[in-house]
Amino acid sequence: MATLKDVAALAGVSTATVSLALNGGPVNEKTRETVKKAALQLNYFPNKIGRMLNSGRSNTIELVILTSEAVPNIVRRTSLFYYLMEGILAVADENNLSMRFAVKSYEDDDVNAYFSELVGGRTVEGVIILPQFAQASGFTQVLERGKFPFVMLRPAAFGTDVSFVDMGNYEGARMVAELLTGCGARRLGIINGPATHVDAIERERGFTDTLLDRGAALVAKVNGAYTIESGFTAMQQMATKKNLPEAVFCANDYMAAGAIKFLTGAGIRVPHDVAIVGYDNNDMATAIEPELTTIDNRFFDLGTALATNLLALIKEPGRHLSTTIPPKLVLRRSHAPDADAGKARGHGTRRSRGR
Amino acid sequence: MATLKDVAALAGVSTATVSLALNGGPVNEKTRETVKKAALQLNYFPNKIGRMLNSGRSNTIELVILTSEAVPNIVRRTSLFYYLMEGILAVADENNLSMRFAVKSYEDDDVNAYFSELVGGRTVEGVIILPQFAQASGFTQVLERGKFPFVMLRPAAFGTDVSFVDMGNYEGARMVAELLTGCGARRLGIINGPATHVDAIERERGFTDTLLDRGAALVAKVNGAYTIESGFTAMQQMATKKNLPEAVFCANDYMAAGAIKFLTGAGIRVPHDVAIVGYDNNDMATAIEPELTTIDNRFFDLGTALATNLLALIKEPGRHLSTTIPPKLVLRRSHAPDADAGKARGHGTRRSRGR
DNA sequence: TTGAAAGCGCTAACAG
DNA sequence: CTGTTAGCGCTTTCAA
Numbered sequence: 001m002a003t004l005k006d007v008a009a010l011a012g013v014s015t016a017t018v019s020l021a022l023n024g025g026p027v028n029e030k031t032r033e034t035v036k037k038a039a040l041q042l043n044y045f046p047n048k049i050g051r052m053l054n055s056g057r058s059n060t061i062e063l064v065i066l067t068s069e070a071v072p073n074i075v076r077r078t079s080l081f082y083y084l085m086e087g088i089l090a091v092a093d094e095n096n097l098s099m100r101f102a103v104k105s106y107e108d109d110d111v112n113a114y115f116s117e118l119v120g121g122r123t124v125e126g127v128i129i130l131p132q133f134a135q136a137s138g139f140t141q142v143l144e145r146g147k148f149p150f151v152m153l154r155p156a157a158f159g160t161d162v163s164f165v166d167m168g169n170y171e172g173a174r175m176v177a178e179l180l181t182g183c184g185a186r187r188l189g190i191i192n193g194p195a196t197h198v199d200a201i202e203r204e205r206g207f208t209d210t211l212l213d214r215g216a217a218l219v220a221k222v223n224g225a226y227t228i229e230s231g232f233t234a235m236q237q238m239a240t241k242k243n244l245p246e247a248v249f250c251a252n253d254y255m256a257a258g259a260i261k262f263l264t265g266a267g268i269r270v271p272h273d274v275a276i277v278g279y280d281n282n283d284m285a286t287a288i289e290p291e292l293t294t295i296d297n298r299f300f301d302l303g304t305a306l307a308t309n310l311l312a313l314i315k316e317p318g319r320h321l322s323t324t325i326p327p328k329l330v331l332r333r334s335h336a337p338d339a340d341a342g343k344a345r346g347h348g349t350r351r352s353r354g355r
Numbered sequence: 356m357a358t359l360k361d362v363a364a365l366a367g368v369s370t371a372t373v374s375l376a377l378n379g380g381p382v383n384e385k386t387r388e389t390v391k392k393a394a395l396q397l398n399y400f401p402n403k404i405g406r407m408l409n410s411g412r413s414n415t416i417e418l419v420i421l422t423s424e425a426v427p428n429i430v431r432r433t434s435l436f437y438y439l440m441e442g443i444l445a446v447a448d449e450n451n452l453s454m455r456f457a458v459k460s461y462e463d464d465d466v467n468a469y470f471s472e473l474v475g476g477r478t479v480e481g482v483i484i485l486p487q488f489a490q491a492s493g494f495t496q497v498l499e500r501g502k503f504p505f506v507m508l509r510p511a512a513f514g515t516d517v518s519f520v521d522m523g524n525y526e527g528a529r530m531v532a533e534l535l536t537g538c539g540a541r542r543l544g545i546i547n548g549p550a551t552h553v554d555a556i557e558r559e560r561g562f563t564d565t566l567l568d569r570g571a572a573l574v575a576k577v578n579g580a581y582t583i584e585s586g587f588t589a590m591q592q593m594a595t596k597k598n599l600p601e602a603v604f605c606a607n608d609y610m611a612a613g614a615i616k617f618l619t620g621a622g623i624r625v626p627h628d629v630a631i632v633g634y635d636n637n638d639m640a641t642a643i644e645p646e647l648t649t650i651d652n653r654f655f656d657l658g659t660a661l662a663t664n665l666l667a668l669i670k671e672p673g674r675h676l677s678t679t680i681p682p683k684l685v686l687r688r689s690h691a692p693d694a695d696a697g698k699a700r701g702h703g704t705r706r707s708r709g710r
Numbered sequence: 711t712t713g714a715a716a717g718c719g720c721t722a723a724c725a726g
Numbered sequence: 727c728t729g730t731t732a733g734c735g736c737t738t739t740c741a742a
Contacts, residue, residue: 001475001501003735014713019737028711043500045475049413050735052478053404053718060455079434079638089458098478100415101456103444120356120400122719123407123453145398146356228641257642264644283434284639286583287612289619358719369729374721383727405719408734477735 002042004050011038022046052122061310062100062124063088066131069107071194071225080280080299081130084153087303088128095311100124106135115139119146126150126310133196134158149313151306155202156322163313163321165305169199172295172327173206173249176277179293179329180247181214183336185275189220189245191234191255197226203251203279220245224255231258239266247275247335253282256292260334264289276334285332293335296328357397366393377401407477416665417455417479418443421486424462426549426580435635435654436485439508442658443483450666455479461490470494474501481505481665488551489513504668506661510557511677518668520660521679524554527650528561528604530684531632534648535602536569538691540630544575544600546589546610552581558606558634575600579610586613594621602630602690608637611647615689619644631689640687648690651683 008015011034021027021035038044052058065081085101092099104111118127119142126149129139140162143150151163155170180188188211193200200223208218220238224230231250235258238244250256256278260270270276270290278285281296302325309321363370366389376382376390393399407413420436440456447454459466473479474497481504484494495517498505506518510525535543543566548555555578566573575593579585586605590613593599605611611633615625625631625645633640636651657680664676 001477004737005735015736016714016738017712020712023737026711031711043471043475045472047735048476048478049404049408050718051737053408053720053735054737056718058404079437082434082437085456086458089456098455098457100453101440101444102453103441116398117400120398121403122356123403228638254638254642257639261642261644282638283583283609284642287609287616287639287643289616289644359721360719370719371721371730372728375728378721381727386727402719405734406721408719408736409721411734 001047002039002044003047004044006042007035007038007044010042011035056122058123058125059096060098060100060124061088061092061307061314062102062118062127064102064104064127064129066111066129066133066135066137067103067105068133068135068196069105071133071197080282080297083299084130084303084306087300087305088307089303090300091304091307091311097125097311106133106137112138112142115142116146119143119148126314128306128310129153132198134198134201135196147317149310149317151310151313151321153302153306154198156324157202157205158198160322161320163309163319165302165309166322166324167199167297167302168324168327169202170206171324172279172297172329173203174210175295175327175329176249176279177207177210177214177216179331179335180249180275180277181211181216183247183275185245185247186216187219187243187245187247188216189238189248190218190222191231191238191248191250191259192221192223193226193251193255195223200251203249207249219243220248224251224258226252226254228254228258228261231255232262233258235259235262239263239268244268244274247277250276250278253278253280253285253292253294256294256334257284257288260288260290260292271334272337275336278334281330285330290334291332293332294330296330298325298327301325356402357394357399358402359399361397362390362393362399365397366390411477413478413480414451415453415455415479416443416447416662416669417457417473417482419457419459419482419484421466421484421488421490421492422458422460423488423490423551424460426488426552435637435652438654439485439658439661442655442660443662444658445655446659446662446666452480452666461488461492467493467497470497471501474498474503481669483661483665484508487553489553489556490551502672504665504672506665506668506676508657508661509553511679512557512560513553515677516675518664518674518676520657520664521677522554522652522657523679523682524557525561526679527634527652527682527684528558529565530650530682531604531634532562532565532569532571534684534686534690535604535630535632536566536571538602538630540600540602541571542574542598542600542602543571544593544603545573545577546586546593546603546605546614547576547578548581548606548610550578555606558604562604574598575603579606579613581607581609583609583613583616586610587617588613590614590617594618594623599623599629602632605631605633608633608635608640608647608649611649611689612639612643615643615645615647626689627692630691633689636685640685645689646687648687649685651685653680653682656680 021032129152156166222234224234278294285292376387511521577589579589633649640647
């Protein structure tokens, strides 16, 4: 591997000149040419580690997803994160940054050590964190103490003393409740995710608050595990009780699919007998019958917001930035019998795997 | 940020001693204690850039996904990749490596420059590449020339002059053909992905070859775009021709879902009137009705194989490693009316979002 | 416009 | 067992 020195030797100039020449510094255009030719000839590309050490900048950011072993697979590994990563990458690319990716479990008790090393290692300039669970953990202090730029994806309701992007779960669930009560439902149910999941907490809160505001009632609640099966059995449980809710909000599309599966199998029509709304606008939403009315989290946009804020923090540390990306209602056919007639407010169906 | 020097000063020893003490070198246990205490007190964590420069090792690998603008979104951005990343991460973690992630488009005409910089930059020690399309591109030469370790996810059929992991598309499609002909189908159809997609090419080849081997016939073929809609319209096209195939292999689960959607809507029963098999074992496979018989690519295992081979190459460069991860048939209900009766060879249904 | 020299933080070779 | 010294590849003063 050729180094600066090699190029300098070949071009017959000093390493300083080569550095200047290659980085657009003030050198004679003729020497610049000579240097460039030498570099080309040696197939020289700068060793970035040398540059990093010197400049103190690694031009790298990291995404770390926190998970918990205490919870089923599907909750920890949402492929939706892939779209978020693409959002991060989009702004990283624009700014000539690389992105690192890591997954750490809260149960790895060295998670704090991980962040300490991250701070001291200087190998990334900032970190985007998806905490996922409302779990006590000292990593924020570690980061704050090291004055290390970081942004979390989590609800504003959890405190505004750090930088975060809020995906608007409360607002999204509110939209669901408004839609459903607007269609006339008075007795509603919820199939929620795990009780400690940050999104689940907010979705339930938004749904319930709005429901009551509207004079409707929450008559059934089951916590599922975000899986198709758990949606199926949750709905089964609800069905065994006296009277089914008129409408059920499922805190993700997997559970909604499971719920619909149970209902259809039991000869209960969706949405005629019971209306269903999901959350996430997962790819499967248009694969099932009826197509699922749901909430789009805009994961790509969340990614760009997260990255944009992180970059701002890297440039100007010491502030606390917060953004919320409001989710979008995606009207399809599972929430009301007349949905096809086209309700006033609809965005309509989007492409099969919208986002 | 405290440095080695700071620790040395506080502990009253030289920097060399600190380095030794902290890295388990041969020092007096008492000095080691002193040093450790000093490090702790200063909240010292080693700057890894310094170490990298010195050792020449970055302890980082990269995953780059190549895409093409010429093709619909859904093809380029398969969330299945997320599971592959988890596989890579699993072995990276075990080996104390970090993982970087990048997406580059073939249309970015600086893709070769990207790889050149990667090689020269010394900021990653090896790269895993998902080429996705059978597209002419010089990046392999760039990497070979730089003696840079890399492993690609692509079929063995494309040549064995590089290191690669084969996901067994040919074999998977062969399983589908065997299953379907074994169930008695003689007139088969295929809804394939885009013609240049490496997986699509192999899946069609495996399917067709096996079909003909078995004395059955391919009577219909449509290229879709891997989307639900394209599966829908592809099946619609097939249906307008005289006689529907007895069984249709869809090259991914999205298209299978679309195909089933069309058939069901048209009053054609699946699997009774036409059998459907998908590919990928996507999450949606158990969300739809009937549940989809499909092929599991084992993306997580692909990730571990890719990473394991890359590490081997980093340790001992200059070889060409190849592995194939055989896919698994997942029997559910869309391929034959009597599927529930349980065919002899089945693995049975797995958890909702198997992989 | 160019070169010499220092230094980023660390590890390794060598002396003592 | 410990300290001194050199050097990884680069950028950046500072002089010339």
